[in-house]
Amino acid sequence: MLWILSVIAGLGLLGFLLGRGRAVASAGGDVRLLHSLPTYYGLNVTLLTMVPAVLVLGIWLIIQPIVINNAVTASLPADYLAQTDNPALVMTEVRRLASGFDVAVERGLFTNPEVATLDVTDDTIRDQLAGIGVALGADVSTEVLAAAQQFRVLAVTGRTWMLVVVFALAVAGLGYAFLRTNKDQRARNSVERAILGILIAASTLAILTTVGIVLSMLWDTRNFFQLYPWQDFFFGLEWRPSFEGGSELGLIPLLWGTMYISFIALLVAAPIGLFAAIYMAEYASGRVRSVAKPLIEVLAGIPTIVYGLFALITVGPMLRDYFAQPLGLGDSSSSVMTAGIVMGIMLIPFVSSLSDDIINAVPQSLRDGSYGLGATRSETIKQVILPAALPGIVGAVLLAASRAIGETMIVVLGAGAAARLDLNPFEAMTTVTVKIVGQLTGDTDFSSPEALVAFALGLTLFVITLCLNIVALVVVRKYREQYD
Amino acid sequence: MTDAVNTPAATPERSLFAADARTSRRNRSEKRFRAYGMAAVGIGILALIVLLISILGNGLSAFKQTYISYPLELTEERLDPDGNRDPGEMARVTTFGYLPVLAMSLEAWLEAEGIEHEMGGRELAAMLSEEAPAQIRAMVLANPDLIGQTIDVQILLGGRIDGFFKGRVTMETAERDRNVSVNQLLLAQTLAERGDVVTRFNWDFITWPDASGSRPEAAGLGVAIIGSLYMMIVVLVLALPIGVAASIYLEEFAPTNRLTDLIEVNISNLAAVPSIVYGILGLAVFINFMEFNQSSPLVGGLVLTLMTLPTIIIATRASLRAVPPSIRQAALGLGASKMQSVFHHVLPLAMPGILTGTIIGLAQALGETAPLLLIGMVAFVREYPDLVSSHSNSFPLMGDGATALPVQVYSWTQRSDPAFVERASGAIIVLLIFLLIMNAIAILLRRRFERRW
Numbered sequence: 001m002l003w004i005l006s007v008i009a010g011l012g013l014l015g016f017l018l019g020r021g022r023a024v025a026s027a028g029g030d031v032r033l034l035h036s037l038p039t040y041y042g043l044n045v046t047l048l049t050m051v052p053a054v055l056v057l058g059i060w061l062i063i064q065p066i067v068i069n070n071a072v073t074a075s076l077p078a079d080y081l082a083q084t085d086n087p088a089l090v091m092t093e094v095r096r097l098a099s100g101f102d103v104a105v106e107r108g109l110f111t112n113p114e115v116a117t118l119d120v121t122d123d124t125i126r127d128q129l130a131g132i133g134v135a136l137g138a139d140v141s142t143e144v145l146a147a148a149q150q151f152r153v154l155a156v157t158g159r160t161w162m163l164v165v166v167f168a169l170a171v172a173g174l175g176y177a178f179l180r181t182n183k184d185q186r187a188r189n190s191v192e193r194a195i196l197g198i199l200i201a202a203s204t205l206a207i208l209t210t211v212g213i214v215l216s217m218l219w220d221t222r223n224f225f226q227l228y229p230w231q232d233f234f235f236g237l238e239w240r241p242s243f244e245g246g247s248e249l250g251l252i253p254l255l256w257g258t259m260y261i262s263f264i265a266l267l268v269a270a271p272i273g274l275f276a277a278i279y280m281a282e283y284a285s286g287r288v289r290s291v292a293k294p295l296i297e298v299l300a301g302i303p304t305i306v307y308g309l310f311a312l313i314t315v316g317p318m319l320r321d322y323f324a325q326p327l328g329l330g331d332s333s334s335s336v337m338t339a340g341i342v343m344g345i346m347l348i349p350f351v352s353s354l355s356d357d358i359i360n361a362v363p364q365s366l367r368d369g370s371y372g373l374g375a376t377r378s379e380t381i382k383q384v385i386l387p388a389a390l391p392g393i394v395g396a397v398l399l400a401a402s403r404a405i406g407e408t409m410i411v412v413l414g415a416g417a418a419a420r421l422d423l424n425p426f427e428a429m430t431t432v433t434v435k436i437v438g439q440l441t442g443d444t445d446f447s448s449p450e451a452l453v454a455f456a457l458g459l460t461l462f463v464i465t466l467c468l469n470i471v472a473l474v475v476v477r478k479y480r481e482q483y484d
Numbered sequence: 485m486t487d488a489v490n491t492p493a494a495t496p497e498r499s500l501f502a503a504d505a506r507t508s509r510r511n512r513s514e515k516r517f518r519a520y521g522m523a524a525v526g527i528g529i530l531a532l533i534v535l536l537i538s539i540l541g542n543g544l545s546a547f548k549q550t551y552i553s554y555p556l557e558l559t560e561e562r563l564d565p566d567g568n569r570d571p572g573e574m575a576r577v578t579t580f581g582y583l584p585v586l587a588m589s590l591e592a593w594l595e596a597e598g599i600e601h602e603m604g605g606r607e608l609a610a611m612l613s614e615e616a617p618a619q620i621r622a623m624v625l626a627n628p629d630l631i632g633q634t635i636d637v638q639i640l641l642g643g644r645i646d647g648f649f650k651g652r653v654t655m656e657t658a659e660r661d662r663n664v665s666v667n668q669l670l671l672a673q674t675l676a677e678r679g680d681v682v683t684r685f686n687w688d689f690i691t692w693p694d695a696s697g698s699r700p701e702a703a704g705l706g707v708a709i710i711g712s713l714y715m716m717i718v719v720l721v722l723a724l725p726i727g728v729a730a731s732i733y734l735e736e737f738a739p740t741n742r743l744t745d746l747i748e749v750n751i752s753n754l755a756a757v758p759s760i761v762y763g764i765l766g767l768a769v770f771i772n773f774m775e776f777n778q779s780s781p782l783v784g785g786l787v788l789t790l791m792t793l794p795t796i797i798i799a800t801r802a803s804l805r806a807v808p809p810s811i812r813q814a815a816l817g818l819g820a821s822k823m824q825s826v827f828h829h830v831l832p833l834a835m836p837g838i839l840t841g842t843i844i845g846l847a848q849a850l851g852e853t854a855p856l857l858l859i860g861m862v863a864f865v866r867e868y869p870d871l872v873s874s875h876s877n878s879f880p881l882m883g884d885g886a887t888a889l890p891v892q893v894y895s896w897t898q899r900s901d902p903a904f905v906e907r908a909s910g911a912i913i914v915l916l917i918f919l920l921i922m923n924a925i926a927i928l929l930r931r932r933f934e935r936r937w
Contacts, residue, residue: 065775095775192823196737202729203738206750206797209790213761216768272524279521296528301844301923303851305890306539306912312897313905314538345531352528376510378517399756406758408854409890413897433760433854440764440858446772458764462757469756 004057004163008170012050015174019045019181027183036188044187047194048177053170060162068154072147080143090144097148098155116149217462220446220455227449233456239419241439241450249453251460253419257429261340261415262404264425268344270397273351280352281359282381293356300349304409311342311414324426332416336425339415343407347400354399354476358392359385395476402468406461408433432461539909539916546910549686549701550646551638552612552675554593558624559585560632569628582617582624583609586639599678601671611668613640615695615702641681643701643903645672649683652902689910693866694892700903703896705911707865711781711886712850712918718785719792719849724842726789727796728831734797735804736826755794762791763855771859778860779885787859788849795848799841803834836933843926847919853890861891889915 023041027033034041073091080090101115110118181187225233228249236250276296280289316333323337324330362385370380386393416428417438439454446452503511562585564574587609594601594608601608616639623637624630644664647653649672658664675681692704730747738744766787770776776783807830815825856862865887887895889911896908 062774066773069775188821192821195823196733199729199733199737202726203731203733203747205726205730205793206747206754209754209765209793210750212769213757213765216765216773217761220768272527275521275524276528279518279525283518283521284525292525292529295532296525299528299532301847301919302535303853303890303915303919305851305853305893306535306916309893309897309905309908309912310535310538313542313909314534345528345535348528348531376514378514379510381517402756402758406760408758408760409894412894433758436760436764437854437857440767441860441862455764455768458761462761465756465758466753469753473752 004166005054008050008053008057008166011053011170011174012046015045015049015177016042018174018178019043022178022181023183023185023187026181034183035186036191040187040191041181041185043191044185044194045174045177045181047191048173049170050173051194051198052173053166056169057162057166060165064155064158064162068151068158071154072151075150076147077143080141090147093144094147094151097144098151101148101152115152118145118149213462217455217459220452221459223447224449224452224456227452233453237421239435241453247450249449251432251457253421254430254432254435254457255460256421257336257415257419258405258431258433260336260425260429261343261411261431262401264336264340265343265347265404266397266401268341269347269351269400272344273348273396273400274355274393276348277352277355277359278381281356282377282385296352297349299346300353302346304346304407305413307342307346308409308413311338311410315342316414319426327426329424329426332426332428334414334416334428336415336427336429339411340425342414343404343410346407346410347403350400350403351396354396355389355393358389358396358476361392362388391475391478395472398468398472398475402465402472405468406433406465408437412437432457436461539912542906543909543911543913545650546689546906546913547686548650548683549689550641550649550672550681550683552590552641552681553636553638554590554680555634556586556589556620556637556639557592557634558620558631559588563624564628564631569631571625571628574628574631575625577621579618579621582621586612586617586620599671599674601667601674603665603667603671607665607668608671611642611645611672613642613701614699616640638682640701641672643699643901645669646683646701647903648672649676649681650906652906689907690914693868694864694887694895696864697899697901697904700899700901700907703904703907705889705892705914707868708887708889708892708911709914710868711784711861711865712888714781714886715785715788715888716846716850718782719788719846720842722785722789723792723796723845724838727793727842727845728800728838730793731797731800731804732826732831735801736830737822751794751797754790755798759791759852760854760858762787763858765790766855766859777885779862779865779887781886781888783859784856784861784886784888787855788852791852791855792845792849795845796838796842799844800834800838803837803841804830806837807833833935836929840926840930843922843929847922847926850918850922851890851915853894856888856891857894860885861887862895864895889918 020038020042023034024031024038031038069091072094076090101110104110105112105115233249234251236248237252238248238250239253241247241249276292280293284292312334316335316338319335319337319341320331320333324332324335366384366388367380370384375383411431411434415430415434417430417434418428419430419435420427422429436454436457439451439457562581563577564570566573587605590612591605591608619640620637642664644653644658644661645668648658648664648669653661653664653669655666655669658666658669672681688702689704690709691706692702693707695701695703730751734744734747738747766783770783770786771778811829811833812825815829816822820828865885867885893908893911893915896904896911
């Protein structure tokens, strides 16, 4: 792969030199006669050489595995597929064998023609491959061997054609652009058009990402709802996945845990964040502010896994020993409280920074008016500044809430994995994000509802946080326009 | 005004300087309110301090490790039975073959030194780390001339004995623990007093790969650091140019139309999407659909790139906006094209801000865990990933499995041996040091190139 790219880059460089040279030559060495600067002629050739070739290369790399996969799956005998309960697993086996052969050829165990003529009567394939560190799941059957051989043939053919097409494109682009180069060509204009195209392509990546997120989750969510009734998912009160089938996959306990933990987190973060913002905006001297503000903002830059570990080793055991056990509320060190408090600490800077900005945006004239009437500072803050800043503060808290709902690592390490509907804040509970991780890590089979449910959970989470974000952004933005 | 003249001046009952009940209530409430604010700031900073102390307190000891040194006799009849120093034959002696060599030397040395202990050979050998025979084997295979010699080496002690010197294991817990005995601890203490057992700085924690759940003493961060590094390279190579290109378009060229609006709304939304959703995207698109290798730094890097892009775009747009229009107008006035004015004048001036934003984005990506769990980076990896994968069927660049620093922390917290908590905290210290360095660079860049127009 690297060498293909470097050959293309080499051709591009060659094109640059040739194009520039030809342009200068066509002007008889007098640069002033050219329409554009000489560099642009070179760049023009480079772009035409590299861009189509790299584009085709990228698309080819994405499409080739899919095409080969379909071709090989189609060529597997139907009765063989009917025997196994999962065609996808057969293809995994085929691919593993094929890549095993690649390794074997590389290490000199087989040669390529030998692989092509291997025969399943030769039972030693599995052992031989194991000898060089390729582990196969089961003994190799005739069908899988044939499919793997076909897979390799197709892969080699595809690769060869890819090289031919890509290099042909690069050379053709080089030749075409080179031949068109002369002193009157409007090289700068075409280069700038091409660059603008690249810039637009880069910025549409944001749309592509969103489309990718939505499509990837919609697709598998649809598969999930074909296997599991949606009423049971959205209204089920039990979460009991079991990989032998007969799982109960109800959303409600997870949603309850998510909301409970987020609520406690906001109960910690909102007042502390707000008061910190008020103090820093209204009371603190410049020196205090310049020290305290960055220190609090450090809290936002710490990775969430660090908070998770903090919850696990410090906060959890402390809450258990000093609160839960003396109060008789349970003896679990992972609990809603643990995760909520630690998450609240993480969210303090989110609330305080945004509120700080918003309080600072309240015009001084309002404050002066209030002081002029004889109000104290705190009365001014309570009766003038906070009401004026309220929409913005609500927006900040909503943004923090969407962070809390989407937070994963603190909950994984701090709140446990038990899905339950309970009011006791010292019990372990779990959230949507934890279950997404739980259902998708380890060896998962993507045709079972137990794994696919993660995509439905992901989509639910995405929709909830998206709504919160949009509401929060609208609220913040609307408020900001008032004084601008 | 006339009223004022007619009313007799009210004689003040007391001095204006003595506050009445209402005023002093208001003043108290003012003080209280101010104290709330101070308390809130205090709680925030206190939380940061407690967090750091807790991590440092738990993790600093991971950088130290306990070793025993004694003369080790590498006997020929066990390690190279035929005596011909053929590497192929010597490689046939497995790690298990080395264990008795280590144990017998230890026993013989204790006897020669006259150190009393009440343990059998098996219990004595169990003091050493299970990793030690493998290390000595690797050392011998690399240098066959060692066979037959008696060498002085420092050998890793087991995790529990290491824990004893770090205060994690005590005589009382040892009585209840199947993995360590009081006799072992007593002997270790005696040897430590003689100076044969030492706890010293442990480079291997930073360079070695992860170890299995039964030997925390040999677990290191090497593979995780390499994996994180590869991912950062992928993010930097992809996110910086794409992010800058997108920002330039949106800030300098985009007309105000539906498409631009859509893109802008999208970017601000993407910045707030929960990170785990990016993990689902990576799993569905890169692994299930495009069939890249699970747990490869390439896939991790791609996912983190998509996550980081909005951060970089937002920062870059802010710093492009900060370049005054006069610069652009001057360039245009001298005959530069719009594109030239941007690339030759605006972009270089905005560069410090762009780099600062990029570093902050990278720091975020470096600490991200949840999406990487979904694409399988949690796998146990012992081999250092190659920059170029050897499997020709996979995407060659960085296609091998690897793990990443935050994911390594997570997988250590999931293991039962409490010694791994120490390792996890130690790994976090390394992670935080990296973040500190990155943020320091960002601040320096900002200071160094800050300019006012």
